[in-house]
Amino acid sequence: MNKKIISVFSGTGLILTAGIWGFAFVIVKDSLDYVPALYMMAFRFTIAAAALAVIYRRKLYKLTTDYWKHGSILGLFLFLAYAFQTVGCNYTTAGKNAFITTVYVFLVPLLGWPLKKSRPGWYVFVAAAMSLTGIGLLALTKADSGFFSINRGDFLTIICGFFFAVHILFNEKYGEFEDPVLLTVLQFVFAAVFSWLLSPVTDGAFPLTVIKNSHVVISMLYLGIFSTMLAFLLQNICLKYMESSLAALFLSLESVFGMLFSVLLMGERMSVQGLFGCVLIFIAIILAETKFSFVHFRRNSPPGNNMV
Numbered sequence: 001m002n003k004k005i006i007s008v009f010s011g012t013g014l015i016l017t018a019g020i021w022g023f024a025f026v027i028v029k030d031s032l033d034y035v036p037a038l039y040m041m042a043f044r045f046t047i048a049a050a051a052l053a054v055i056y057r058r059k060l061y062k063l064t065t066d067y068w069k070h071g072s073i074l075g076l077f078l079f080l081a082y083a084f085q086t087v088g089c090n091y092t093t094a095g096k097n098a099f100i101t102t103v104y105v106f107l108v109p110l111l112g113w114p115l116k117k118s119r120p121g122w123y124v125f126v127a128a129a130m131s132l133t134g135i136g137l138l139a140l141t142k143a144d145s146g147f148f149s150i151n152r153g154d155f156l157t158i159i160c161g162f163f164f165a166v167h168i169l170f171n172e173k174y175g176e177f178e179d180p181v182l183l184t185v186l187q188f189v190f191a192a193v194f195s196w197l198l199s200p201v202t203d204g205a206f207p208l209t210v211i212k213n214s215h216v217v218i219s220m221l222y223l224g225i226f227s228t229m230l231a232f233l234l235q236n237i238c239l240k241y242m243e244s245s246l247a248a249l250f251l252s253l254e255s256v257f258g259m260l261f262s263v264l265l266m267g268e269r270m271s272v273q274g275l276f277g278c279v280l281i282f283i284a285i286i287l288a289e290t291k292f293s294f295v296h297f298r299r300n301s302p303p304g305n306n307m308v
Helices: 003-031 037-055 057-062 065-089 094-101 104-116 124-140 152-175 180-203 214-239 244-251 253-266 272-290
Strands: 140-142 149-150
Touching: 003 065, 003 094, 003 124, 003 214, 003 244, 037 057, 037 065, 037 214, 057 152, 057 180, 057 272, 065 094, 065 152, 065 180, 094 124, 094 149, 094 152, 094 253, 094 272, 104 152, 124 140, 124 272, 149 180, 152 180, 180 214, 214 244, 244 253, 244 272, 253 272
Parallel strands: none
Antiparallel strands: 140 149
């Protein structure tokens, strides 16, 4: 199969991944009416861990003490990120939850600055300023007192973005020397364990009615198999055959799909100010991820010199 066809399939796979993740925001928002946040995460990561472990069962014999230690750390950060995101979604719209989560895009290089001793490029700071402005337009509302405030759900979603950034940095650190598939299985396992342990404390007794509700069961299967396990596999396979700047562009469509599905399926509405904020955030994502390197400008050149 030639490279062009492989590239088309890879791009399609990454767009599909972004669509799966975008649709998950609607599933989460809808399911919160039936399942408490941490129990939802417990179901999600248990299903994903079990499915991925079955697929890669022949690799499990390679697990060492370091894998378990690093998997537990990654699982903790993954748990915290999804906990703040899922609880936050309970107090804000699915569309806003999708867009605000993307603060991790510029937080990764900023938080990585002291860790890697590598100063981010100018475009990261520009993207950060644009994204913060977009979040302000999207999330800040004027109270009766005359002061601007941010609602609980949007604030929790910003915190979730911070933990996603930390998770990405540690994932990169450990994945450099260890099998990323095994690390992923273990972090799913530990995220599930943390969820099951804390669910009774934060959400009360196990919701037995959930098991009898076919709508909720299908939603949990979607979050576990499609949004977590399958999306991970698609992303990793397609990234092997796609230029990184284009891959980042396709994956950044997650926030757009999240907003689109929330409007079409949940009837969510957004003000012109909020919509402009979303546009700013999306442009900031693309700038931070790609520096617009996927855009090629053709320059005029002397005859016989076909430079592009």
